[in-house]
Amino acid sequence: MKARHFFLVTVMFSTASLTVAMQAKMESSPASDSAATIQEATKLRTEHREEEAAALLAGYLAKYPQDADALVLLARIRSDDGDSSEAKELLDRAMRSSPDSIPANTMLGDLLLAEHRDPEAMDRFETILAIDLRNKEARSGELQAVVELAISARAKQRPDLALVALEHARSKLPDDPKLLLDLGLQANELGRLPEALDALQSARKLRPEDPDILYALARVETDEQHLPVAEQELRAYLVMKPDDATAHYGLGHVLAISQRPDEARIEFERSIQLQPVQTESYYQLGKIELDGQHDAQAETFFRKTLDRDPTHGGALTGMGILCFRRKQYEEAEQFLAKAEKTAPEYQPAHYYRGLSLAHLRRKDEADAELRISTELDRKQQGPLGAPAAATQNSETPHP
Numbered sequence: 001m002k003a004r005h006f007f008l009v010t011v012m013f014s015t016a017s018l019t020v021a022m023q024a025k026m027e028s029s030p031a032s033d034s035a036a037t038i039q040e041a042t043k044l045r046t047e048h049r050e051e052e053a054a055a056l057l058a059g060y061l062a063k064y065p066q067d068a069d070a071l072v073l074l075a076r077i078r079s080d081d082g083d084s085s086e087a088k089e090l091l092d093r094a095m096r097s098s099p100d101s102i103p104a105n106t107m108l109g110d111l112l113l114a115e116h117r118d119p120e121a122m123d124r125f126e127t128i129l130a131i132d133l134r135n136k137e138a139r140s141g142e143l144q145a146v147v148e149l150a151i152s153a154r155a156k157q158r159p160d161l162a163l164v165a166l167e168h169a170r171s172k173l174p175d176d177p178k179l180l181l182d183l184g185l186q187a188n189e190l191g192r193l194p195e196a197l198d199a200l201q202s203a204r205k206l207r208p209e210d211p212d213i214l215y216a217l218a219r220v221e222t223d224e225q226h227l228p229v230a231e232q233e234l235r236a237y238l239v240m241k242p243d244d245a246t247a248h249y250g251l252g253h254v255l256a257i258s259q260r261p262d263e264a265r266i267e268f269e270r271s272i273q274l275q276p277v278q279t280e281s282y283y284q285l286g287k288i289e290l291d292g293q294h295d296a297q298a299e300t301f302f303r304k305t306l307d308r309d310p311t312h313g314g315a316l317t318g319m320g321i322l323c324f325r326r327k328q329y330e331e332a333e334q335f336l337a338k339a340e341k342t343a344p345e346y347q348p349a350h351y352y353r354g355l356s357l358a359h360l361r362r363k364d365e366a367d368a369e370l371r372i373s374t375e376l377d378r379k380q381q382g383p384l385g386a387p388a389a390a391t392q393n394s395e396t397p398h399p
Contacts, residue, residue, distance in 0.1 A: 298322060
């Protein structure tokens with residue numbers, strides 16, 4: 001009896017062990033089959049035997065329809081064959097099975113990006129970035145998509161939407177210097193200087209020697225009237241790019257606002273030497289000479305400016321002031337009337353036109369111009385027609 005009992009116990013234990021082993025084998029079989037199938041299909045694809053690889057994967061997926069890796073690999077084969085529609089269907093299945101699948105999200109993001117469906121592509125790349133912020137493909141895809149989206153918004157005259165897109169991308173990709181640079185430039189274009197400054201300063205921390213970031217930062221610092229900082233950044237930029245005529249103009253502009261005309265003159269002359277067609281540099285040199293009471297030299301520079309841009313509000317105003325000083329009031333009024341058409345909010349044009357009209361005994365018109373001048377002076381506006389040069393302080397009147 002004891003022997004029989006021992007035999008029965010042994011048989012029962014063996015049967016239980018066999019059952020457990022069989023269950024384990026069954027449970028591991030899909031993973032084992034998956035690895036083997038993926039390996040073999042990949043090998044066939046490498047050997048340019050795509051149809052055999054596709055047939056192998058299709059057969060496997062008939063048995064295991066939710067295998068995300070197999071679905072992605074089959075999607076790659078279909079995409080290579082030019083069937084992006086089936087590829088996307090396979091990728092949708094893959095993500096229903098495994099929503100966080102990095103290969104599936106990456107490939108679908110790339111396909112959507114190729115179709116310029118940028119917001120949808122960004123959704124896929126952002127799914128990956130939430131898992132792995134350092135994923136190179138997702139970072140590159142997100143940046144490419146948002147830049148394309150911003151360019152499209154600007155082409156539709158919606159820079160505000162471009163800024164919204166870039167701000168959104170920054171929340172997902174906070175440490176990309178290229179994205180921060182684009183965001184800073186867009187914010188600056190919209191006059192949102194604190195936001196521009198924040199983005200560009202963050203970009204500089206990430207890439208301190210990037211000349212594009214330095215130059216963009218200097219422009220914003222200039223607009224914010226942080227002149228010593230702007231000067232420092234422009235000088236650092238010019239160490240890297242000494243032959244940039246526009247940067248020499250920018251430095252000259254900063255020095256002119258800082259009431260350092262001799263140093264400013266050197267920079268404006270250097271910008272003209274590097275690139276003779278520098279309209280704003282000619283104008284700024286004319287303004288320096290005008291402020292210094294060197295009228296003949298000022299006229300030479302203003303005329304050179306007007307040769308290049310006949311509607312330049314600052315140069316027209318400068319010529320009007322010169323005529324006013326010579327008591328040529330009719331000519332002065334004509335120059336200043338033209339200046340107002342180009343730069344209607346430039347206070348000196350209204351002021352000197354008002355004075356000229358007064359001398360011409362056109363009192364009502366003179367009073368109207370002087371009222372406008374007073375109001376603009378209160379608002380501290382500059383001319384709209386000349387991008388950087390025109391935003392500095394108004395001309396000092398010289399009746």
